Amino acid sequence: MSVLAEFSMSPMDKGESVSKYVARNLEIIADSGVPYRLGPMGTCLEGEWDEVFGVIKKCYERMSEDCRRISVAIKLDIRQGASDRLTAKIAKVEKLVGRELNK
Amino acid sequence: MSVLAEFSMSPMDKGESVSKYVARNLEIIADSGVPYRLGPMGTCLEGEWDEVFGVIKKCYERMSEDCRRISVAIKLDIRQGASDRLTAKIAKVEKLVGRELNK
Amino acid sequence: MSVLAEFSMSPMDKGESVSKYVARNLEIIADSGVPYRLGPMGTCLEGEWDEVFGVIKKCYERMSEDCRRISVAIKLDIRQGASDRLTAKIAKVEKLVGRELNK
Amino acid sequence: MSVLAEFSMSPMDKGESVSKYVARNLEIIADSGVPYRLGPMGTCLEGEWDEVFGVIKKCYERMSEDCRRISVAIKLDIRQGASDRLTAKIAKVEKLVGRELNK
Numbered sequence: 001m002s003v004l005a006e007f008s009m010s011p012m013d014k015g016e017s018v019s020k021y022v023a024r025n026l027e028i029i030a031d032s033g034v035p036y037r038l039g040p041m042g043t044c045l046e047g048e049w050d051e052v053f054g055v056i057k058k059c060y061e062r063m064s065e066d067c068r069r070i071s072v073a074i075k076l077d078i079r080q081g082a083s084d085r086l087t088a089k090i091a092k093v094e095k096l097v098g099r100e101l102n103k
Numbered sequence: 104m105s106v107l108a109e110f111s112m113s114p115m116d117k118g119e120s121v122s123k124y125v126a127r128n129l130e131i132i133a134d135s136g137v138p139y140r141l142g143p144m145g146t147c148l149e150g151e152w153d154e155v156f157g158v159i160k161k162c163y164e165r166m167s168e169d170c171r172r173i174s175v176a177i178k179l180d181i182r183q184g185a186s187d188r189l190t191a192k193i194a195k196v197e198k199l200v201g202r203e204l205n206k
Numbered sequence: 207m208s209v210l211a212e213f214s215m216s217p218m219d220k221g222e223s224v225s226k227y228v229a230r231n232l233e234i235i236a237d238s239g240v241p242y243r244l245g246p247m248g249t250c251l252e253g254e255w256d257e258v259f260g261v262i263k264k265c266y267e268r269m270s271e272d273c274r275r276i277s278v279a280i281k282l283d284i285r286q287g288a289s290d291r292l293t294a295k296i297a298k299v300e301k302l303v304g305r306e307l308n309k
Numbered sequence: 310m311s312v313l314a315e316f317s318m319s320p321m322d323k324g325e326s327v328s329k330y331v332a333r334n335l336e337i338i339a340d341s342g343v344p345y346r347l348g349p350m351g352t353c354l355e356g357e358w359d360e361v362f363g364v365i366k367k368c369y370e371r372m373s374e375d376c377r378r379i380s381v382a383i384k385l386d387i388r389q390g391a392s393d394r395l396t397a398k399i400a401k402v403e404k405l406v407g408r409e410l411n412k
């Protein structure tokens with residue numbers, strides 16, 4: 001199974017700018033060894049269920065140390081017999097459209 | 104911590120009607136003992152992180168037995184020192200609005 | 207077409223408690239005449255595309271008057287030849303499960 | 310106001326592979342002139358409210374021509390006095406982390 005997850009996690013009680021907290025999570029993600037890709041609205045991870053949710057839980061535990069209210073959105077696309085979808089999904093769409101897309 | 108989660112999980116490869124698969128998940132959820140509430144677009148659960156994600160993982164494992172592609176959306180609102188938010192959040196909004204709302 | 211939408215909208219710059227802003231939106235929603243249902247994690251609306259997004263835009267315009275950063279999540283389930291799904295989807299799942307569910 | 314939106318839109322009634330329908334939407338998006346960025350789990354758009362939702366509605370109208378059930382997820386991050394956030398948000402996080410990230 002390829003579990004492709006996109007997630008975003010933000011404190012609600014730290015005011016308008018939350019990039020410090022997002023950066024902290026990205027360190028956890030980059031150090032995890034799980035393939036990932038940072039986007040403007042969230043980070044995509046690919047792996048087995050427990051790998052992916054292991055990383056998300058670590059981010060949550062770190063954020064809960066100093067944040068009182070946390071908002072999280074997780075979207076999953078899980079598919080049997082698939083792999084390398086962090087890059088393969090975009091490549092397939094681009095091929096079908098037949099021109100270069102912004103990515 | 105009160106981890107309030109709403110999630111929906113659907114097979115992509117079973118055609119237009121997926122209520123059979125949703126019903127199967129609701130049996131898992133209702134049997135879990137974790138407080139829940141079924142809505143038109145998803146099910147809300149409230150508990151600790153591991154309780155909530157334990158139930159969601161069970162639903163995923165059951166669905167992956169006979170579905171090849173699965174789409175999942177999870178939204179979390181996590182708050183320190185809060186509880187009973189499956190009902191308390193709605194009650195608070197209704198009190199502030201000062202009239203009965205559809206719920 | 208039945209456009210069934212669930213949405214949540216919160217300011218990021220008003221601290222931990224945002225119920226005042228949610229309540230203000232619920233007044234707009236309840237006054238719109240579009241069928242709705244308030245849940246613990248968002249509000250479901252049912253109508254045509256323009257009806258549903260007309261209400262959501264009104265909520266956004268009101269919130270942008272005094273909030274500098276706003277987070278919104280919208281999930282849509284759109285289906286031809288369907289109607290009354292604010293109640294019908296839950297009823298169908300409950301019938302399939304064969305017992306009363308929390309709702 | 311910078312309305313930064315990520316959205317994904319898939320038919321529920323066309324089986325496991327939906328890339329044909331995603332590609333069709335990407336043509337609409339790329340032709341719209343609204344700045345966008347394709348990712349593994351959705352497409353981000355940046356503009357004013359009506360620009361962004363104008364593009365999403367066009368995608369919906371095209372898909373509803375030959376699909377009976379459609380699932381859509383939209384996430385918005387709206388911020389006053391901000392711009393160019395399709396690239397600026399990632400750059401800021403990378404600077405804070407102090408090393409190159411996968412993006």
